[in-house]
Amino acid sequence: xxxxxxxxxxxxxxxxxxxxxxxxxxxxxxxxxxxxxxxxxxxxxxxxxxxxxxxxxxxxxxxxxxxxxxxxxxxxxxxxxxxxxxxxxxxxxxxxxxxxxxxxxxxxxxxxxxxxxxxxxxxxxxxxxxxxxxxxxxxxxxxxxxxxxxxxxxxxxxxxxxxxxxxxxxxxxxxxxxxxxxxxxxxxxxxxxxxxxxxxxxxxxxxxxxxxx
Amino acid sequence: xxxxxxxxxxxxxxxxxxxxxxxxxxxxxxxxxxxxxxxxxxxxxxxxxxxxxxxxxxxxxxxxxxxxxxxxxxxxxxxxxxxxxxxxxxxxx
Numbered sequence: 001x002x003x004x005x006x007x008x009x010x011x012x013x014x015x016x017x018x019x020x021x022x023x024x025x026x027x028x029x030x031x032x033x034x035x036x037x038x039x040x041x042x043x044x045x046x047x048x049x050x051x052x053x054x055x056x057x058x059x060x061x062x063x064x065x066x067x068x069x070x071x072x073x074x075x076x077x078x079x080x081x082x083x084x085x086x087x088x089x090x091x092x093x094x095x096x097x098x099x100x101x102x103x104x105x106x107x108x109x110x111x112x113x114x115x116x117x118x119x120x121x122x123x124x125x126x127x128x129x130x131x132x133x134x135x136x137x138x139x140x141x142x143x144x145x146x147x148x149x150x151x152x153x154x155x156x157x158x159x160x161x162x163x164x165x166x167x168x169x170x171x172x173x174x175x176x177x178x179x180x181x182x183x184x185x186x187x188x189x190x191x192x193x194x195x196x197x198x199x200x201x202x203x204x205x206x207x208x209x210x211x212x213x
Numbered sequence: 214x215x216x217x218x219x220x221x222x223x224x225x226x227x228x229x230x231x232x233x234x235x236x237x238x239x240x241x242x243x244x245x246x247x248x249x250x251x252x253x254x255x256x257x258x259x260x261x262x263x264x265x266x267x268x269x270x271x272x273x274x275x276x277x278x279x280x281x282x283x284x285x286x287x288x289x290x291x292x293x294x295x296x297x298x299x300x301x302x303x304x305x306x
Contacts, residue, residue, distance in 0.1 A: 001238040006252030040299060044292030045216035048285045052224035055265065055281055057232040065234035093287055098280070099263040103255050157238060167245050175245060179237040201215070 001069075001157050001180070002094065002101030003108055009164040010104070016160065017107020023115050024088055027081040039082065042205060046074055047086045049194075054090065058186050066183030069153060071117030072125070072146035073191045077198065079208050080122040087114035108160050112153040121149035125208075138199075138209075139192055146191035147184040154180035217289070224281030228265075229274045 031039070050070035057065040070090070074083035088110050094100040101109045128141035158176035162169030198205055235243060242248040257263045267279035 001236065003238065004251040005254040006250045007242070007247070035299060037296065037299070040292055040296045041214075044289050044296075045214060045220065047292065048220040048288045049216055049223070051284050051288050052220040052228070052281060055224060055228040055231055055277075055284075057234065057236065059232040059234050062240070063234050064240040065232040065236050067231075067236065089288060089291055093284060093291070097261045097287060098265055098284065099257065099260045100265070102252075154237065161247075166250060167247050171245065172241070175241040176238065179241060183237050 001112070001154055001176075002091075003105040003112075003157060003160070005102030005104045007102070007164070007166055008105055008108055008160050009166075012160050012164045013104050013108055016111040020088075020107045020110040020115055023119075024084060024110070027084045030081040031085060039078075039207075042207070043078060043082055043086050046077055047089050050074060050086065051090045051093065053190060053194075054094075060179075060182050060186070064179060064183075066180075066186050068187055068190050069113050069117055069150055070191075071113055071149040071153065072121035072142065072187070073194055075118045075122040075149075076125055076142060076145065076191075076195060076208055077206050080119045082207075083122065084114050084118045087118055108157075112156045112160075116156050117149040117153040120152045121145040122208075124148055133209075135199075139196060142195050143188045143192050146187045150180050150184035150187045151177060154183075217285075220285045221282060224285045225278045228281045229277050231277075 050068070050073060053068040053070060055067070057067045059065050069087075071083070071087055074086045077083070078086060091101060091106065091109050091114060095103055095106045095109070122145070125141045125145040128137065128144060131137055154176045155173065158173040159169075161167060161172050161176075166172070195206070203209065234240075239248065242251075262268070262280045262283055265277055265280040267276045267283065270276055270279060
């Protein structure tokens with residue numbers, strides 16, 4: 001759901017960009033406290049992997065496609081702060097090199113996918129993790145968090161479109177959230193598969209398993 | 214590392230099977246009739262690999278494949294630079 005330029009007005013683009021920049025600055029500051037060679041390497045690999053996975057558009061009903069956003073995946077492996085940076089890097093490279101997502105709308109896209117999608121999904125994951133650390137509960141929390149990350153991100157994207165006066169707020173919200181409730185299922189399948197795989201071969205790489213970041 | 218290989222394989226070989234249907238937002242914009250509001254603020258020629266098409270080759274599959282590979286390498290390079298800065302900063306202390 002990369003918003004192209006022209007879909008949102010300047011005030012929406014600027015205000016989301018300011019909030020995004022602020023949150024990312026705070027995230028960088030926080031990540032620095034546990035910055036180690038391993039964390040940087042893991043962030044790089046996760047970022048490259050999520051970029052690659054985002055290229056895979058899977059078809060859903062009605063001639064529509066969806067692709068992974070990766071917010072929950074990044075948040076659960078790396079914690080929300082490093083996760084937000086990782087997704088932001090993907091979005092910045094996509095906007096400036098691949099013409100995917102607007103340049104003026106970049107702040108809004110970072111806000112929806114790298115901030116709301118990441119911190120939102122992490123909160124859900126963390127709350128469910130409070131119940132139990134068992135593997136089944138862990139995988140359920142991954143599924144719920146990844147589905148919601150897409151749905152919340154689409155809700156905010158629709159909100160920005162509505163505020164910009166691009167189309168009537170109510171209808172946009174209903175349409176965007178509706179279609180992303182289905183796309184979110186793809187997000188769940190990919191996220192659970194990747195996390196379950198990492199959890200099996202290198203559980204130590206899921207940094208949020210042992211402590212909260 | 215497994216992750217890097219996986220990223221390259223997905224970006225280079227799985228990406229060519231990607232669906233070309235409009236994504237959720239594009240579909241909503243089409244249905245509600247505001248897709249034409251999309252603007253090209255920066256000219257397409259300013260982008261290195263616009264729309265995931267690696268222009269230096271003619272074959273469509275390779276265009277996607279090389280675009281994916283470039284993206285993965287660019288992102289790894291970004292974090293490589295971060296790593297070098299981190300190491301350089303560590304030495305000063």
